[in-house]
Amino acid sequence: MSEQKAPLEEVSQLVEEHGDVLYRYARWRVNSHEVAEDLVQSTFTSVLKDWQSFRRESSVKTWLISILRHKLIDYYRKKKPESIEDIPEDITMAAKAAEESSEMVQDAESIRLNPEEILENKELRLTLRECLDNLQERFRQVFVIRDLENKSTEFICENLNINPTNFSVIMYRVRMQLRDCFIKHGFPSLFKDKY
């Protein structure tokens, strides 16, 4: 009986020590507190189940994050049937995105984005988080796996069951939307060399 209790106590301790890190990691990648909590819970449940197999070859945090990343990919995979319709498939949508971007391209000359400056500004950071949260769920997934998880286009197309053309359109639209968000919220303080 004590053999069964020991892992439980150890995993409960891990929840205390690493719960925040895992939750923040998950919350960055899904647009919902509930889903983030479920993913963290599922991670710790797996940890308890596979406790004996953990050889401590890597740090506990690295191990936990790697399990969580698998949970995330599983979650994205399961989401695909209901979300596939969100992906623009016809030329009209692509044309609309291009039209929207056209206005932005014309504005581009006067805007300077300085990553360091932006990241130092807490208010701006919170606004950008909000921009990410405001993305359509499917778009957010694709963007996160590509730009935050740094996965290849092939990996994303295969796992989310989208074709390369749709992938490119989605990434293009997401980048436009995020950039639009910069202009809306961070614009005044980001101007440099502007008359």
Added chain:
Amino acid sequence: MITCEETASLLSEKMDVSLSPTQRILLQVHMMMCRSCAEFGQQMRSLRDIFLGLEGASSQDQAGLPEESRKRIKQALLQ
């Protein structure tokens, strides 16, 4: 010459996949002639840097695992 809209789309695509030689040439020619699009390309790259750095920079801005969630997770471990 390709349009600014086509250029914007190619600039995004270039960040994820290899462009064909023809696409690369079309893009280069347009970028040499169009300052707005050259700026736009820079912004696209900055955008990626910003979001890559944002997670680390904002780790303290974001709330951790709420106490209620912590309790629920520990409870689930018992089952």
